[in-house]
Amino acid sequence: MTIIQSRGAAVLIGAASWTAAEYGLHRFLMHELRGRGLASVEHLKHHADVTYFSPASKKLASAAATTALAYPTTAALAGRRWAGAFTVGLLSMYFGYEVAHRRTHTHPPRNRYGRWARRNHLHHHFGAPMRNFGVTSAVWDKAFGTYDDPGVVTVPRRMAPVWLLDETGAVKAEFADDYLTKGAARADASQVDRDRVAAFTNAAPALELGMDAGPKGGSPRGR
Numbered sequence: 001m002t003i004i005q006s007r008g009a010a011v012l013i014g015a016a017s018w019t020a021a022e023y024g025l026h027r028f029l030m031h032e033l034r035g036r037g038l039a040s041v042e043h044l045k046h047h048a049d050v051t052y053f054s055p056a057s058k059k060l061a062s063a064a065a066t067t068a069l070a071y072p073t074t075a076a077l078a079g080r081r082w083a084g085a086f087t088v089g090l091l092s093m094y095f096g097y098e099v100a101h102r103r104t105h106t107h108p109p110r111n112r113y114g115r116w117a118r119r120n121h122l123h124h125h126f127g128a129p130m131r132n133f134g135v136t137s138a139v140w141d142k143a144f145g146t147y148d149d150p151g152v153v154t155v156p157r158r159m160a161p162v163w164l165l166d167e168t169g170a171v172k173a174e175f176a177d178d179y180l181t182k183g184a185a186r187a188d189a190s191q192v193d194r195d196r197v198a199a200f201t202n203a204a205p206a207l208e209l210g211m212d213a214g215p216k217g218g219s220p221r222g223r
C-alpha cells in the first residue's frame with residue numbers, strides 16, 4: 001500500500017480538497033451567480049449586512065449535500081474506507097472554515113495568521129468582492145490570479161466589526177496600521193438598500209453614505 005492510499009493521507013487530502021472547494025464555491029456559486037440560488041442569496045446577504053450569517057440548519061444541509069457528492073465519488077475511485085477518511089478530512093475543514101470565517105467578523109486576531117485572515121477577508125468585503133475568495137488560505141487566489149495584498153483596509157464605519165473599534169468608535173491603536181474607517185456609524189434605510197444593491201452586483205460597499213458604490217469588484221485604492 002502506498003502512503004497515499006493510507007487513511008491518514010485520505011484525511012489530509014480531504015482537508016486540502018476543502019480549501020479548493022472553499023475557493024470554488026465562494027467564487028462561482030456565491031459571487032458569480034449574483035443572487036441566483038440559495039447559496040448565492042445567503043452569501044450576498046452576508047455582504048450586504050456583515051452581521052448576517054446563514055442559520056446552522058442551512059450549513060448542515062450544505063454539509064450533507066457535500067457528503068452526498070464527495071463520499072460516493074471518492075468511494076468509487078478509492079474504496080469506502082479511503083472515502084470515509086477523505087470525507088472526515090473534508091468536513092472537518094469545512095466546519096473549521098465556518099468557525100474561522102465567523103470569528104474573522106466577531107473576534108480580534110490573536111496571532112499573525114489571524115491578523116492576515118482578517119485583513120484578507122475584510123479586503124474581500126470592503127475593497128474588492130471579486131478578489132481574495134479564500135478565507136482560510138490564499139493558495140487558490142494566488143493560483144488563479146485573484147489575490148490582492150490587502151494593504152491598509154478601508155472599512156465603511158457602519159460595517160466595522162466590533163473588535164476593530166474602541167468605545168469612541170475610532171479604530172483601536174493596535175489595528176491602526178491595518179485599517180482605516182470612513183463614513184457614518186449607522187446606515188439609514190436608503191443606505192441599507194444601496195448596500196444590498198452593491199452586494200448583489202459584487203460591488204464594494206460605498207465608503208461614504210449616499211455615494212454610489214465603487215466600480216464592480218474594483219478597489220477604492222485605485223489598484
Ligand SMILES: [Zn+2]
Nearest residue numbers: 046101121125
Ligand atoms: Zn465574511
Ligand SMILES: [Zn+2]
Nearest residue numbers: 026043047124
Ligand atoms: Zn464573499
